[in-house]
Amino acid sequence: MIKQQFSSVWTREPRQPKVAGLRRDQIVGAALEVLDAEGLDALSMRKLGAKLNVGATTLYWHVANKDELLELALDEIWGLVHIPDPDQTPWREVATTFAYNFRLTMLEHRWVATLIGSLPSVGPKAFELTDRLRRAFISAGFTGIDIYLASSALTSYVLGQVVPEVTAAKAFGDKGFDSEMMLDAMDSLAADYPEMLAEYREALPADPGTVRAMAFDFGLLCVLDGLESRLRR
Structure with missing residues (x-):
């Protein structure tokens, strides 16, 4: 081959x-x-x-x-994804700032979601950002290849959350589906799962943007907690 x-x-x-x-x-x-x-x-x-x-x-x-x-x-x-100096900032703050700014940058420049992974990111601004993350994870205590695996896990999490969000916005507009109409439809489509339907209505905010922000926050904390737990072991 x-x-x-x-x-x-x-x-x-x-x-x-x-x-x-x-x-x-x-x-x-x-x-x-x-x-x-x-x-x-x-x-x-x-x-x-x-x-x-x-x-x-x-x-x-x-x-x-x-x-x-x-x-x-x-x-x-990549140059628009601003993060603090890892030599003067705790690693979790660097990682959190990166994640939120990366998400915001992708949402503001939605076309970039298609390019990441399909074109090489080997320019000076990409390397500068990568090095800042590298230094943050070194300061956290990661060594060897784990430095880059931790950085990759964080970046992949953001991409996994934001790419579907960008795709949905392109297909259905920024506001997405009418949440009440969707729940009404689910009453019949998912009638075999009444407990799940009740939880959707009681627990989830009506605004889709709020739901997406909550999901991003929750997942990011899980990723960072997982990385920190690995360091402790």
């Missing part, structure tokens, strides 16, 4: 702009505007060139293709 060769925009030196030409950061900034306003499917090199009032040749001077452009945009998103 032939393995796919690794390729990234970050493995080669960026080209300098031609005289009075467009800089790469300007191209990336315009791409982010299109992505935030219209989504991933709307971005094309042709549309981006029109937005910047340049021809395709100018864009391809800086990036070989759309995937390279998206790599650059993805790294800008």
Whole structure:
């Protein structure tokens, strides 16, 4: 089986702009505007060139293709996930701040959920964020590969919570289903489970956003408690 060769925009030196030409950061900034306003499917090199009032040749001077452009945009998103200095902040505070800011960043830039995992995150801002998490887990007491496994567990938790949230918002809008109508439908669809239906009506808030926030809080505490328990052992 032939393995796919690794390729990234970050493995080669960026080209300098031609005289009075467009800089790469300007191209990336315009791409982010299109992505935030219209989504991933709307971005094309042709549309981006029109937005910047340049021809395709100018864009391809800086990036070989759309995937390279998206790599650059993805790294800008990693740079938006702010966390405190792990050398001056307790590890749980660093991890908690990362989790909430990562969730918020993904919800504000929903197109990024599709890119994480499908494109390499090997840019400078991704490495800076990774190193901060690494240092936080070292200060907690993790050693060896457990440092990276702990960081991965935390990141995977956030992705697992937020990706379905982003997908649902794209499919059904920010407000989602009418909760009362859904519960009324469940009265017949799940009639064999009356205790569960009663618990849904009594325990769950009516606002879907509140439910999602509660679920995120609960799961995050479980992840951090689990990591701390592993350290004690």
